Amino acid sequence: MLQETEIRSNGIADAWANRSEFWLSEYAQSLPKRKLRQRNPAPLILNGHGVSLRIENGALVIRDGFTHYPQDRHAYRFFPRDLDLPTRILLLDGSGTLSFDVLSWLAEQGVALARIRSNGEIATVASGTGYAADREKVDWQLATRADMAKRLAFAADLIRRKIANSIPTLEVHIPASQSRDMALFKANAGIARLESETFKDLNAIFVIEGECASAYFRAWHGLPIKWKGTARRPVPQEWRAYNWRSSRATGVKAENRNASHPVNAILNYAYAVKIAKLQIEAIANGYDPTIGIMHNSNRDSPAWVLDMIELERSPIDAQILQFVRGHTFAANDFILRKDGVCRLSPQLARVVAALAS
Structure with missing residues (x-):
């Protein structure tokens, strides 16, 4: 028989999972619709624990992180010049791994990568285009x-x-x-x-x-x-x-x-x-x-x-x-x-x- 603290703990976990699924559905509905042959205008937003980005046979393979249990873990595979490939990837706190090969691949494909800390501060921004300064603008x-x-x-x-x-x-x-x-x-x-x-x-x-x-x-x-x-x-x-x-x-x-x-x-x-x-x-x-x-x-x-x-x-x-x-x-x-x-x-x-x- 479950103790009161275990029941309370399970109740909180269930509520957390339910609210997480609710906001996931809200996020899915908020994504903009694309025009024919338009490159994906929405940023890919990743969060949770265990996010991974790697290169596999020339393609970028991404696995989103876990934020609650149970949860279906989303996975993405993007090929070079893929219209589904977003121009920006946002990493929201959490934890995970990526390789130097991923950074090179993103730069070649013009994809920017930004990481936002949980307190709403920017940890890092890497422009997918590199930095080619316009001398007149900088002057x-x-x-x-x-x-x-x-x-x-x-x-x-x-x-x-x-x-x-x-x-x-x-x-x-x-x-x-x-x-x-x-x-x-x-x-x-x-x-x-x-x-x-x-x-x-x-x-x-x-x-x-x-x-x-x-x-x-x-x-x-x-x-x-x-x-x-x-x-x-x-x-x-x-x-x-x-x-x-x-x-x-x-x-x-x-x-x-x-x-x-x-x-x-x-x-x-x-x-x-x-x-x-x-x-x-x-x-x-x-x-x-x-x-x-x-x-x-x-x-x-x-x-x-x-x-x-x-x-x-x-x-x-x-x-x-x-x-x-x-x-x-x-x-x-x-x-x-x-x-x-x-x-x-x-x-x-x-x-x-x-x-x-």
């Missing part, structure tokens, strides 16, 4: 960054467009409220200032950006999140609505990384997937991804890509708001660590990655 990046007047003009225009992109997200996806009205007011006022004022340093631009961002996310406060099965497996009370962008797990300093709330964990993951895609595109288009105009460049940061993601944040927010509003979540969809950090379950992460890519 423009260097010259614009070196000229403060041009750098300020670039930053002011970039933030103006970022704020302008936030307006449709607020109008369409956030219910009418006093805080939404204030966010729209701040956005329009910020746009006007960025179009008319002359700035002496980047900090003045960042102040406008910060004021608008603060009002923007304040308009999200109180948005309800639907849950099921909480009588059997409760979730933290603060997860029942969205009330802040920064993480409670970062201590006194308010930071957006290491999310403590499910919606922020989803946002961080979606942003990371989009950054990986933009980095691949930047390299393919001949830009140096490390030379930012607004963001400071350093060896460990794709500063140019961080500039470009600013224009994508609000459209991603709109997708995530629609996604959250359209689903009822369960405790098994998220992993709450001992340090208060929230992580996505592997199959939910797969769906979010597909949304953002």
Whole structure:
């Protein structure tokens, strides 16, 4: 006869498997339809434990990982110039192996490979096209960054467009409220200032950006999140609505990384997937991804890509708001660590990655 702890453990395992299968079906339905003779436009998203990529008789053979039991393990075989071959492969955390031959094969076939950590940070991006810099584009990046007047003009225009992109997200996806009205007011006022004022340093631009961002996310406060099965497996009370962008797990300093709330964990993951895609595109288009105009460049940061993601944040927010509003979540969809950090379950992460890519 099973002990109570064994029954509880089995119940949790079953719930995890059921939610994993649910998100797998959601992922399958989200894949775009292809046109005749069109190369596969959707990235191949792999996750779980035991992912493997190897070359076998000239073909790329891939086995997806395990995230739950029981689970049908997906396998793929791609031949050179195969129309089913995706242009991007995303490895979402997990574990597995690949060989040097695989990296060479991917480069020859123009397939980019990106690995995203479970915390929504990029571990590595390898462009399938290699890096053949366009000298004119790189010279423009260097010259614009070196000229403060041009750098300020670039930053002011970039933030103006970022704020302008936030307006449709607020109008369409956030219910009418006093805080939404204030966010729209701040956005329009910020746009006007960025179009008319002359700035002496980047900090003045960042102040406008910060004021608008603060009002923007304040308009999200109180948005309800639907849950099921909480009588059997409760979730933290603060997860029942969205009330802040920064993480409670970062201590006194308010930071957006290491999310403590499910919606922020989803946002961080979606942003990371989009950054990986933009980095691949930047390299393919001949830009140096490390030379930012607004963001400071350093060896460990794709500063140019961080500039470009600013224009994508609000459209991603709109997708995530629609996604959250359209689903009822369960405790098994998220992993709450001992340090208060929230992580996505592997199959939910797969769906979010597909949304953002």
